[in-house]
Amino acid sequence: MTIPSDAQLREILVDMVIARTQSGRLWNLQRQGxxxxxxxxxxxxxxxVAATHALDTEHDWVVPQYREPLALRRYGPEILECFMLYSLGHPAGGHIPDPIxxxxxxxxxxxxxxxxxxxxxxxTLRSEPGIALVFFGDGSSSEGDFYEAGNLAGVINAPVVMLCVNNRWAxxxxxxxxxxxxxxxxxAAAFGIPGVTVDGNDATAVYDAVDEARKRALAGLGPTLIEAVIYRLGAHTTADDPSRYVPPEDLEAARRDDPVLRLACHLRELDLWDDVAQEETEAEALGLIDSAFDAAKSTPLTPDALLDNCFSTDTQRLARQRFQLLQARMTEAN
Amino acid sequence: MTDTLDGGTVSDLTMLQAINETLHAEMARDDRVVVLGEDVARNGGVFRATEGLFEKFGEHRVVDTPISEAVIAGATVGLAIAGLVPVAEIQFLGFSYQAMHQLAGQVARLRYRTQGRYEPAITIRAPFGGGVRTPELHSDSLEAQFANMAGLKIVMPATAADAKGLLASSIREPDPVLFLEPLRGYRGIRGDVPNGDHLIPLGVARTAREGDDVVIITWSYQVELACRVADSLHSEGLSVRVLDLRSIVPLDIQAIAEAVTQCGRAVVVEESCETGGFAAEVVATINEECFWSLEAPVVRVSGYDVPYPVGMLEDVYVPDEARITTAVRRTLELG
Incomplete structure (x- = not known):
C-alpha cells in the first residue's frame, strides 16, 4: 500500500480547493452568459486530483471525459488556459500544447x-515507459466502447488504468x-483483469489504488478497472436541474461526506491547513481563472479559422470554400 | 517482371497481390506502421491481403483483434497519438456500421478537434462492392456516407498499379484515409505494377480512356466496366472518355471540369443507392464548374434506392455494361 505523504496530501488539497473554487466561478460565468x-x-x-497525483506527468497520459479539466492542474497551467478557450467556444481550446x-x-x-x-x-510498441489513465462515468460504462475497449485491453495486456467515476447519476x-x-x-471479470472499488471521496484510497494499478501496468501485468464511488454534489451541467430527481435527503447525506471538507479536516488536525490557507487558496484559484479567462477572451480568431486543421493541407474544395468565405466576408464588410 | 521504357520494371499482379506487396513494403520502410484487424495476422486476412506480414514482422506489429470494429477504429486514434502509423482492416465495409461513431466522431475529426496537435496518420482498409455473391452487409457501397464525414480522405483504386501507388500514399498521408478495395477487383483486376517505390498523390484523377464525345466519370471497379463500354462503343465510331476519380475525397474538381468541358456530355456511375449517392455530388460539381459547356443533361447510373440485395438480385442492382451503355447513348440523344 502506498500512502501519500502529508506534503503530497496538502498539494492534493490545494488542487481540490482550486478546482472547486474555479468550478463555482465558471458556473457564474455561464449564468452571466x-x-x-x-x-x-x-x-x-x-x-x-488524487488519481492524477499518482501519475508521472512526463510519461503518463490522462484521457478525460469532460468534467475533469479544472482538477488536472498538476499537468500544467495550460490545461486551465485551454479549458477557458474551450468554454468560450474557441477552437484553440482543443489544442493542449505538446508535450502535455x-x-x-x-x-x-x-x-x-x-x-x-x-x-x-x-x-508498449515503442518501448516507452508510461501508462494511460482514462476517466469515464457510471453512465458511460453502458456504452459498447467500454466493453470493446476493456476486452481488447485485457487481450493485449495494455498498460491502461480504466477509472470509472461512479457519481451515482447519469x-x-x-x-x-x-x-x-x-x-x-x-x-472487470469479463475482461479478465482486476477490478477494484474505492471510496472516491478518500484521496488516500484513490491515490493508492491508482498507484498500484499504475505499477502493475508498468510491470507488464496489464490493465486495471477502478471504480471510485462518489456522489455528484452539483448539477450534471448548467443545463440541468437536479432538484427534479435527486432525493434531498441523499444529497444532504452526501454533503456530509464532501471530499474537500473531509481532506481539509484531516489536514487541519495535522496543523497543515487552516482558514488562512483556505482563503489564500481560494483567492489564488480565482486569480488564475480570471486571468485565464481574460487571456482566452483576447485570443484572436479569424472567420476562416473555421476551415483550418480539417486536413493537413486544404483540398481543392476546401481551398475554394476558403476563398468564397473570405470573399463573402469582405463583401459584407464593405 | 518486365522492363519498362523509363528504366524501371513492372510485374503482372492482381489488385490483391499489389495491396499485399505494398503492405510488406510499407512495413519494411517504416517501423511505425502496425497492422491490426480481424484475422489479419495468423490467417493473413480472409482475402489474404495481409498474408505473410505476421511471419515477417511479428505479433507486435501485425495484430489479430477481437471482433470489435469500434475499438479497431478507436484504437487507431490512440496508436496515432502515441506516434504509430496504424493500418487497420475492417473485414467488410458493411461492418463499419459498428464503428461509425469512432470513424465519424473521432478518427475524422482528431486533427480538427485538437487543432493540429495530433497527426492522424491512420489508414483504414476495407473491401466492398458487388459481384461476388457475398452474404448480407458484405457488399454495400458506403462511400457517400463517409464523404459526408468531414476530415476523412476516401481512396478507391481501380487498377492494380493504382492500388499500390495509392495505398503507399495513403499510409504515408498525415490525414486519415479510408482505403476501399473492390471485392471483384481483388482477383478480377490485374495488370502491370511498377516495382519499387510507386507513389500516386491523393486527389489527382486519371484518364483511363481518351475520348471527346462523352465522358464517363466513376471510381473503383466501375472504371473497369466503363472502360469496357468505351472500348465497345469505339467500334461504332464513338469516342468515350473515362475519368477515374481515384479518390472522392479529395475530389479532383479541376479534372472533372476539364473533362466535361472538352466532351460536353457526361455520365456518372456509382454502385451505391442513387439518393444521396456520390454521383449526385459529382453532378452538382459539374453544375458549379462547367454548366454552360454541357450539351445535354448529365445522366446518373446508380444502384437502386433499396438496401444492397441478396445474391440472386445482385446483378439487377449493380450497374453493368448494359446500363452504362444505355446511359451513354441517352446522353448522346439528349440535347
Whole structure:
C-alpha cells in the first residue's frame, strides 16, 4: 500500500480547493452568459486530483471525459488556459500544447476508452515507459466502447488504468437503472483483469489504488478497472436541474461526506491547513481563472479559422470554400 | 517482371497481390506502421491481403483483434497519438456500421478537434462492392456516407498499379484515409505494377480512356466496366472518355471540369443507392464548374434506392455494361 505523504496530501488539497473554487466561478460565468455549458466538478475533486497525483506527468497520459479539466492542474497551467478557450467556444481550446499528455474533453461518452487503450498499447510498441489513465462515468460504462475497449485491453495486456467515476447519476438516471451488476468494478471479470472499488471521496484510497494499478501496468501485468464511488454534489451541467430527481435527503447525506471538507479536516488536525490557507487558496484559484479567462477572451480568431486543421493541407474544395468565405466576408464588410 | 521504357520494371499482379506487396513494403520502410484487424495476422486476412506480414514482422506489429470494429477504429486514434502509423482492416465495409461513431466522431475529426496537435496518420482498409455473391452487409457501397464525414480522405483504386501507388500514399498521408478495395477487383483486376517505390498523390484523377464525345466519370471497379463500354462503343465510331476519380475525397474538381468541358456530355456511375449517392455530388460539381459547356443533361447510373440485395438480385442492382451503355447513348440523344 502506498500512502501519500502529508506534503503530497496538502498539494492534493490545494488542487481540490482550486478546482472547486474555479468550478463555482465558471458556473457564474455561464449564468452571466459569458461561457457555454459547464459541468461542475463538485464531489469529484478527490478522485480526479488524487488519481492524477499518482501519475508521472512526463510519461503518463490522462484521457478525460469532460468534467475533469479544472482538477488536472498538476499537468500544467495550460490545461486551465485551454479549458477557458474551450468554454468560450474557441477552437484553440482543443489544442493542449505538446508535450502535455492530456487529451481534450470528450463529449461522445465512452469513445475515449478505446483511445486510451490505443495510446497505452502504442507506448508498449515503442518501448516507452508510461501508462494511460482514462476517466469515464457510471453512465458511460453502458456504452459498447467500454466493453470493446476493456476486452481488447485485457487481450493485449495494455498498460491502461480504466477509472470509472461512479457519481451515482447519469444526468437523471440513477445507477440501478444503468446496470444490474453488483458494482461497476465487477465488470472487470469479463475482461479478465482486476477490478477494484474505492471510496472516491478518500484521496488516500484513490491515490493508492491508482498507484498500484499504475505499477502493475508498468510491470507488464496489464490493465486495471477502478471504480471510485462518489456522489455528484452539483448539477450534471448548467443545463440541468437536479432538484427534479435527486432525493434531498441523499444529497444532504452526501454533503456530509464532501471530499474537500473531509481532506481539509484531516489536514487541519495535522496543523497543515487552516482558514488562512483556505482563503489564500481560494483567492489564488480565482486569480488564475480570471486571468485565464481574460487571456482566452483576447485570443484572436479569424472567420476562416473555421476551415483550418480539417486536413493537413486544404483540398481543392476546401481551398475554394476558403476563398468564397473570405470573399463573402469582405463583401459584407464593405 | 518486365522492363519498362523509363528504366524501371513492372510485374503482372492482381489488385490483391499489389495491396499485399505494398503492405510488406510499407512495413519494411517504416517501423511505425502496425497492422491490426480481424484475422489479419495468423490467417493473413480472409482475402489474404495481409498474408505473410505476421511471419515477417511479428505479433507486435501485425495484430489479430477481437471482433470489435469500434475499438479497431478507436484504437487507431490512440496508436496515432502515441506516434504509430496504424493500418487497420475492417473485414467488410458493411461492418463499419459498428464503428461509425469512432470513424465519424473521432478518427475524422482528431486533427480538427485538437487543432493540429495530433497527426492522424491512420489508414483504414476495407473491401466492398458487388459481384461476388457475398452474404448480407458484405457488399454495400458506403462511400457517400463517409464523404459526408468531414476530415476523412476516401481512396478507391481501380487498377492494380493504382492500388499500390495509392495505398503507399495513403499510409504515408498525415490525414486519415479510408482505403476501399473492390471485392471483384481483388482477383478480377490485374495488370502491370511498377516495382519499387510507386507513389500516386491523393486527389489527382486519371484518364483511363481518351475520348471527346462523352465522358464517363466513376471510381473503383466501375472504371473497369466503363472502360469496357468505351472500348465497345469505339467500334461504332464513338469516342468515350473515362475519368477515374481515384479518390472522392479529395475530389479532383479541376479534372472533372476539364473533362466535361472538352466532351460536353457526361455520365456518372456509382454502385451505391442513387439518393444521396456520390454521383449526385459529382453532378452538382459539374453544375458549379462547367454548366454552360454541357450539351445535354448529365445522366446518373446508380444502384437502386433499396438496401444492397441478396445474391440472386445482385446483378439487377449493380450497374453493368448494359446500363452504362444505355446511359451513354441517352446522353448522346439528349440535347
Amino acid at each position: 459569458q461561457v457555454g455549458t459547464v459541468a461542475p466538478v463538485d464531489g469529484h475533486e478527490a478522485t480526479i 499528455r492530456v487529451l481534450p474533453n470528450q463529449i461522445s461518452l465512452g469513445t475515449q476508452i478505446p483511445h486510451a487503450v490505443g495510446i497505452s498499447w502504442g507506448m 444526468i437523471s438516471t440513477p445507477v440501478h437503472l444503468q446496470t444490474a451488476a453488483e458494482s461497476f468494478a465487477d465488470k
